[in-house]
Amino acid sequence: MASNTQHEPTPVEQSFLNWFESTGGYLSPDVSLHDFTLQGMGRGMKSNKRLERDALLFSIPRYMLLGTRTSTLPSRAIAADEKAASLEAQTNPHLFTWQSLSGGWTQLLLVMLWEHFRSTAEGGAALNDSLAPRGSMDDEQDNAGGSVGPSWGPYFDILPRNFDTPMFWDRQELQDLEGTTVREKIGLAEAQLAYRTQLLPYIHAHPDLFVGSKASANARQVESLISTYYSEELFHRMGSAVLSRSFHVNLPGQGGLEEVGEAEDGMEVEDDEDEDEEDGEGEGEENINDVCMVPMADMLNARFESDNARTFYHQDVLEMRTTQVVEAGEQLLNTYGDPPNCDLIRRYGYVDEPNGADVAELPATTLVDALLSLEGLTSTTAVHETRRADLLSRLGWTISIGFDEVHALAYLFPLSQEAPFEPTPLSPTERELRSAAASISDELLAQARVLIMSPETLEKLKKKDKLPSSRIEAREFVDGQSRGVAEIIARAIELRLEVYPTTLQDNRATLYASLSTHKRLAPLSARRRNALVVRSGEQSVLMDNLRVLKAADEASRKLEKGQGVTSEKRKDASESAGHKKSKR
Template sequence: MDNFTTWFREQGGELDASAMGFAIFPDSGRGAIALRDIPEGHALFSIPRGLTLSLRTSSLPTRFGIEAWKQHGLHEGWVGLILCMMWEESLGGSSKWSEYMSSMPDTFTTPMFWSEEEIQELKGTAVVDKIGRDDAERDYYEKLIPAIKSRPDLFLEGSIPKFYALERYHMMGSRILSRSFHVEPWRGDDGHESDESETHGDAPHSDDPNGMDVDADNPSGDTTADSIEPPHEEEVSQLDSAFDGNTDDDEDAETPADVAMVPMADMLNARFESENAKLFYEEHYLKMVATKPINAGEQIWNTYGDPPNSDLLRRYGHVDVVPLGEPLSGEGNPADVVEIRADLVVSAVRKARKAAGDLQVRVDFWLEEADDDTFVLMTDCEVPEELLSFIRLLSLTKDEWNKVKAKGKLPKGKLELELLPAIVDVLKERLKEYPTTIEEDESLLGPDSAVNLSFNKRNAVVVRLGEKRILRGALQKVEALLATQKGKSGKDKKRTRENEADGRGKKAKR
C-alpha cells in the first residue's frame, strides 16, 4: 500500500494519513480503518477528476479513432473500458495508472469464476441468469479481438497472449463490476453532491448511479517522459458525442463513458446500513467525507446502496448477514428480493383456473402496457400489486377481458379472494425451482455443518435461503388469508342453512 499511496499523492491526490489507513478485516478483507477519532464532515481524501480511469481519460479511444471505435462496437457496454484497462496495463510504467492497476485484485469469488458444480448451488436464484459469461465472451470474440487485430501498431502481437487473453478480459470486467463508479461530466450547476446510492455496482458504482461528475479537464499527471498523453478537451467532447444516445433506447441505461475506476475510493468496503463515509463531488475533485463520527479502530464504510445478496454475490463475491426484522426472523439481508417470471405465473394461473385457450394475447397486452415480465417480492413478504394485476388479467372471463382490452387499461392489483388459489400455486411452484428445502439450507448453515462448507457454497446457500424465506413468508400470509376467507364463507353458509331450517320450523308450527 505504501507504493500506491505514494503514487496517489504524486498524481495530485490528497490523503489524511493521520485519520485513515488500511487493514485486513477477517470478514471483509482489505479495507480502510480509522486511525483516530474522526469527526463528521472530515475529508479523508480527495481525488483529481483526471485521475479517474475511464473512456474519457484514457487516451486509447482517440488514438484508435472515434469512428473506428464505434465501428467495432466499443462504444457500447463495458468492452471499450475493459480494452482501455488492458491497454493501460500493457503500457507498464508508461501508463499514468500503472501503480493503481498493480494494486487491484487479480482473483475474485464472484460466480463468473465458479465451476459449473458451484453454479448449480445457485439454481433457482436470481443470480444464474445474470452472470453474463456468454455475453461477455461474445463481446470478447466479436468486438475486442477484431479491434485489437485491426491496429497492430497499438496492440503488439507479442503482447496479446499476456495482456489481452480471455482470462485477463474476465478479470478486468470483474474489476469494473466490483470497483467502478458512475462518473458523469461536470455540469457546473452548483457544486452539488450526487446521491451515492450504490458505489460499487453494475458497474458497481454504476448500476444505481452515484453521480461522480467528471469534467472535461483531464490533467495529464505524467509520471515519465514517455507517458501517454490523455485526450484533450476537444477530443473528450468528441467522445461524449460518440457515446451519447448509445444505450439501446433505454433511458435508464448507463452511458459507457460514465463508468470510471476511481483510485482510493474503491478501497473502502461496504456493509448493509453501515455507511459512515461518502463521496462528494466538486468541479475538479472527488472527496471522501465522513458522514458521521467514526471511532479510532473502526472500519470506514462506503455504500453499495444496500442491494440484495443475489446482487452482492454476483458483483462482489460476498453476502451480507444481519438480523432480520418482521415478518421474517433469524439472520439474512433485509434488502433481499425474489424474482418471479411471468411465464411461471401464466402456467400457475392456467392450472389453478383451468383456463382454456391461448393466454398469449393477454401476455402481449400486459407487456405493451406494463413492459415488465418479472415480479419482485421483498422481505415484507407482501404480494406486489403488479403481480396481482397480472394474475387478475389472466383470470378474467372472456367478456371481462374484452372490456379491459377496449379500455386499454390494466386491472387494479387488488388482493381478491378469487385470486388466492392462483397466488398460492405461483409461490409453491417458485419454491420448487430451488434444489433444496428451507430446512435443508438452515441445517447446512447450522454450527455443526457450516464449518465444512466452502466459501462459495456458503454464499450460495445464504442467497437461496434468503429468497426461499421470502417466498415462504408470502405463502403463509396468502394461505392464512385464504383460510380466513374460507372460514367466513363456511360460517355464512352455516348461518344460511340455520336460517332456512329455522324458517321451515316456524312454518311447520303454523
C-alpha cells in the first residue's frame, strides 16, 4: 500500500541519517524513512518516486557493519587473556578467556555491549578510544592499541528499546502460547545461563578492558558501571536486536554479486563440538564472525511473499537494490525468507496474516501414542508398557536410518486472502483431496507404516535393507486387525490438537468476532492477538492435514473392502510390502 504522507525525521532518525552518510554510507534521495505504525509495522522505508528494478537504495562500507570482525574488542580481549594467562596460569587454571565464550552469540553480544558503552560520553572517555575508521572488514585485527573503527552511537540510539518477542512477555501473556512450539524455543533460560556463567564473570575478570580507566575507581563504582552498561536487561535487549535484525555476511573475495543471507538463531548456549570435526564448527553451524548488524538494511520491514528489495554484497560494500518496479510512496520490503508465524513472533515479535508458510510440528512419538490409543491400551497396564517399548524401538530404528524425530506439517491447500484465512476450498472434491495427499511427507507415511506392520515383516525389511513403501492408502493386517497408515497419522494429529487449551473455532471467534457479530468489541492486546494468530495457524495446518488424511483412510478402507482381501492374502501382502532402501 502506497503512502503519500510526508514524514519528518525525528531527532534520533536525523542523527542516524547524518551519522550514516558522514561515516561513509550512501542513501539515495529517492527513498526515506517513514512511520508505518498505522499499517502495524512501525518505522520502515518508502520510495519517494517510482523506482525501476535494480535501483540502488543505499550502500554501506563493510567497516560500518557491527560485529566481531569490525570491533577491536576481540583483539583487545585476546591480548588481555594472554597477559592474564602469563600472570595467573598457575594460580587460576580455569581462567575465563575470550575463546571460552565461543558458544552461541556470547562473543557478538559482548561486542555489542562494549561498543554501546564506548559510544557513550562516559564510555568513550573511559576507554580513551580513537574514532579513526578501520577500513575493510577483512583487515587483520588491530592490536590492543590500534584504531578502533567508527562509533556506532547514533545506530544504537535508533535500535528498538522495547521488543514484543516472547522473551519479554510475562507469565500470563505466555499462557496464550500454550500448546504451540514457540514456548519451548524462546531460550530465556539459556540466555540467562550464558550471561550469568560466561559473560558476567569474564567482564569481572577484565575490568580494565570493559570499563577502561574507571577500573581504578573503588569497587562500588566499578560495579555500578558494569550493572549500568553490561546489565542482564541490556544483554537481553542486544540479544533480541541481533535475533531480529542481524545478517549473515560472508567474507569478501568470493566473487560476483551475491545476496546477503539472514543470520540463523544462535541465542542458545551450544554444546562443545565433537573432537573429530576438523574446522571446529559443528555440521550446519554458522560462523558467528559472519553474523553482524547492518545499519540501514535493518530499517526495512518484511511481509510474507511481499519483498521488493534485497541486500547484495561486493568486495568492499553492501548494497540494497530493488528486485522489481516500486511505485512512488510504496513501502520497501526486505525478505526474511517467508518463515512461519511461530518463527516470526519468536524472532521479530509480529505475525503475518495470512501466512501460507505456517507449520505445525508433529513429534514422531505422537504416532506411537496414536497407535496405542487406537488399540485401546491405557498407561496403567503392563501390556501398555510392553507394547510402547516395542513401538519406540521401531521408531528408534527409523530415526537411526535418517528419519525425522519431528515432522513439520504444512498447508496442503492455499489460504483464502480474507479473514478467517481458511484453507480453500472449504469442501474439496475427492480428486482435490487425493492431489493434496501427495504433498504429505514420504518419511511420515513410511514411519507410520513401520509401526503397524507385523514383527516378522519388519525383520524381513531390516535384513533385506528395505524400507516400507510410503503409500498413504497402505494398510497392514496383524493379529486379525487392519490398520491404515492414514488412520495412524490422523489419530496422531487429533492427539496433537488436544494439547491446545482452546479449539480453532474458539480462537477464530476471538480473533474475528467483529466480522460475525458486527459489534465493536474490546480490542485484544497486540501480544494476545499475535499469540492467538500463531496458535490458530498451527491448528489450521493440523486440521487441513487431518481432513486429507481422513479422506485417504476412508478411501483405503473402501478399497480394502472392495477387493475382498482374505486374512491370508492380507498377511502375504503385508509381508511382501516394501522397496529397496533409497540412498539418503
